[in-house]
Amino acid sequence: MSPVLQCRGLRKTFHGSVVLDSLDLDVAEHEVVALIGASGSGKSTLLRCVNLLERLDDGTIHLGGEHITDPRADADRVRRQIGIVFQAYNLFPHMTVLQNILLAPVRVHRRARAEAEQAARTWLDRVGLGNRAGDYPDRLSGGQQQRVAIVRALVNNPRLLLLDEVTSALDPELVGEVLSMVRELKGDGMTMVLATHEMGFAKQVADRVVFLDGGRVLEQGPPEQVLGDPVEARTRQFLSRIIEAGRL
Amino acid sequence: MTITDTWRPSAVEQERIAYRRRRAIRSVLLAAASTAVLGTLLAVGVTNSPGWPRVKESFFDLAVAQDSLPAILDGLVLNIELLICCALGAMALGLLIAVLRTLRGPVAFPVRALATGYTYGFRGVPLIIVLYVMTLGVPGLRLSGMPSTLVLGGLALVIVYGAYLAEVFRAGIESVHPSQLAAARSLGLTYRQTMRHVVLPQAVRRVAPPLLNDTVALQKDVGLVSLAGPIDAVRAAQIQVAEHFNFTPYIVAGVLFVLLALPLIGVTDWVTLRAARRQGARS
Ligand SMILES: Nc1ncnc2c1ncn2[C@@H]1O[C@H](COP(=O)(O)OP(=O)(O)OP(=O)(O)O)[C@@H](O)[C@H]1O
Numbered sequence: 001m002s003p004v005l006q007c008r009g010l011r012k013t014f015h016g017s018v019v020l021d022s023l024d025l026d027v028a029e030h031e032v033v034a035l036i037g038a039s040g041s042g043k044s045t046l047l048r049c050v051n052l053l054e055r056l057d058d059g060t061i062h063l064g065g066e067h068i069t070d071p072r073a074d075a076d077r078v079r080r081q082i083g084i085v086f087q088a089y090n091l092f093p094h095m096t097v098l099q100n101i102l103l104a105p106v107r108v109h110r111r112a113r114a115e116a117e118q119a120a121r122t123w124l125d126r127v128g129l130g131n132r133a134g135d136y137p138d139r140l141s142g143g144q145q146q147r148v149a150i151v152r153a154l155v156n157n158p159r160l161l162l163l164d165e166v167t168s169a170l171d172p173e174l175v176g177e178v179l180s181m182v183r184e185l186k187g188d189g190m191t192m193v194l195a196t197h198e199m200g201f202a203k204q205v206a207d208r209v210v211f212l213d214g215g216r217v218l219e220q221g222p223p224e225q226v227l228g229d230p231v232e233a234r235t236r237q238f239l240s241r242i243i244e245a246g247r248l
Numbered sequence: 249m250t251i252t253d254t255w256r257p258s259a260v261e262q263e264r265i266a267y268r269r270r271r272a273i274r275s276v277l278l279a280a281a282s283t284a285v286l287g288t289l290l291a292v293g294v295t296n297s298p299g300w301p302r303v304k305e306s307f308f309d310l311a312v313a314q315d316s317l318p319a320i321l322d323g324l325v326l327n328i329e330l331l332i333c334c335a336l337g338a339m340a341l342g343l344l345i346a347v348l349r350t351l352r353g354p355v356a357f358p359v360r361a362l363a364t365g366y367t368y369g370f371r372g373v374p375l376i377i378v379l380y381v382m383t384l385g386v387p388g389l390r391l392s393g394m395p396s397t398l399v400l401g402g403l404a405l406v407i408v409y410g411a412y413l414a415e416v417f418r419a420g421i422e423s424v425h426p427s428q429l430a431a432a433r434s435l436g437l438t439y440r441q442t443m444r445h446v447v448l449p450q451a452v453r454r455v456a457p458p459l460l461n462d463t464v465a466l467q468k469d470v471g472l473v474s475l476a477g478p479i480d481a482v483r484a485a486q487i488q489v490a491e492h493f494n495f496t497p498y499i500v501a502g503v504l505f506v507l508l509a510l511p512l513i514g515v516t517d518w519v520t521l522r523a524a525r526r527q528g529a530r531s
């Protein structure tokens with residue numbers, strides 16, 4: 001079966017400094033891929049490129065067989081098939097939780113408001129925020145905002161969900177909340193790419209761990225192998241630093 | 249998530265509440281006393297000055313005030329009508345120009361250039377010159393269907409204030425963080441939808457105080473159309489002054505303008521305060 005996401009030879013520079021350098025990555029349907037790597041290794045940049053928020057310097061990305069980095073491709077239509085959750089949530093402060101979630105279904109996907117609201121409320125109940133639909137984001141805790149941001153992406157039934165360090169701003173208890181939510185999504189068969197610094201997170205939900213270094217995929221494989229018995233010296237070095245910091 | 253609340257203020261807290269209440273009463277009394285003293289001093293000082301009887305006669309004549317009030321009120325109606333039309337017009341124009349200036353791409357280049365030139369030009373020209381050109385120059389073209397002097401004067405105000413408001417709106421648009429745009433675009437919203445549902449609502453909320461401030465300034469400038477003929481409150485007062493050989497009508501017009509501005513200024517303060525509170529709640 002052809003992969004949902006296929007990246008070939010991606011190159012991205014910012015003001016002459018190379019962030020992604022002929023990077024290849026495939027993600028199969030229903031697969032959960034964890035991106036790990038040092039800070040600044042390009043995890044967020046890769047996710048933003050896939051969502052066409054950044055323009056590549058070179059390489060191609062195919063989504064479900066469609067060439068989305070073709071300049072003739074309709075970027076808005078491509079983005080409708082991809083959900084992304086940002087590290088800093090990026091909720092709209094002037095809208096309530098429900099309005100945040102309903103904006104895209106109603107304005108972009110032209111779904112009936114009643115039906116979309118039903119779906120939104122079902123999701124909110126599922127993540128334990130059923131009673132906060134009318135609140136503004138600044139009244140919610142970080143973990144609650146993060147879950148709203150995830151629901152906002154999910155309610156559009158994306159083919160692919162990109163999660164950028166969705167747990168990095170949260171305390172351990174809230175990490176647990178978000179983690180169980182991601183695990184449920186995995187159970188639903190959602191295809192996901194998540195950037196993370198939480199090796200525990202990667203170990204528990206990922207089918208495959210991808211280690212980014214120097215703008216490329218240096219090593220990838222099942223979590224036990226990459227995190228437990230890495231082949232590359234750089235990976236070992238990275239993991240030992242993580243262990244020192246107590247995050248494995 | 250309901251926690252049963254059986255909290256009663258402790259002795260320490262009760263003492264603090266009582267202390268704060270005593271302080272509050274003391275401040276109110278002090279403020280009242282100092283106001284009374286200052287007011288008396290001012291009143292005595294002014295009314296005892298040697299020229300006071302003559303000033304009183306020519307500026308504060310009640311009979312003249314009563315006599316001139318209807319004419320001035322007639323003029324004030326024109327001020328209010330002009331204010332409402334021009335404020336709405338200038339805001340619409342300003343918002344449009346600000347949005348045009350954000351457009352990208354080669355097709356939008358002339359539009360962008362025009363909008364930029366407009367804001368540069370009309371913030372520099374004195375209002376009076378635009379007013380004269382519109383009300384005296386444009387009718388000289390003798391085009392058919394030429395609007396009245398009043399409408400042309402109103403247009404001059406809209407054009408000049410639109411340039412200021414465009415800059416206010418632009419500042420608001422630029423203050424919306426790029427991550428908000430990224431979030432909106434990532435949901436599949438088009439550029440226009442992003443502007444309309446995400447950027448502009450936040451921008452307008454943020455610039456509401458300066459916007460209302462400019463409206464207060466506009467309120468005073470709408471009277472300038474009387475230079476071209478239409479009779480506004482100030483012009484009406486001027487006519488009354490000439491009729492009565494007495495300056496009281498000016499004072500009447502001045503007081504009416506302040507009364508007119510008060511609600512607007514009040515709303516401005518309220519909006520500013522609310523914006524500050526919301527900011528505080530978020531940070
Ligand atoms: N808009 C930008 N302009 C210039 N440089 C950028 C920009 N975005 C990212 N970079 C640079 O690209 C590099 C990769 O950044 P990126 O955010 O992808 O890293 P990351 O792997 O997500 O790091 P972290 O784990 O800290 O989130 C960094 O060196 C960063 O400085």
Ligand SMILES: [Mg+2]
Nearest residue numbers: 043044164165
């Ligand atoms: Mg990052």
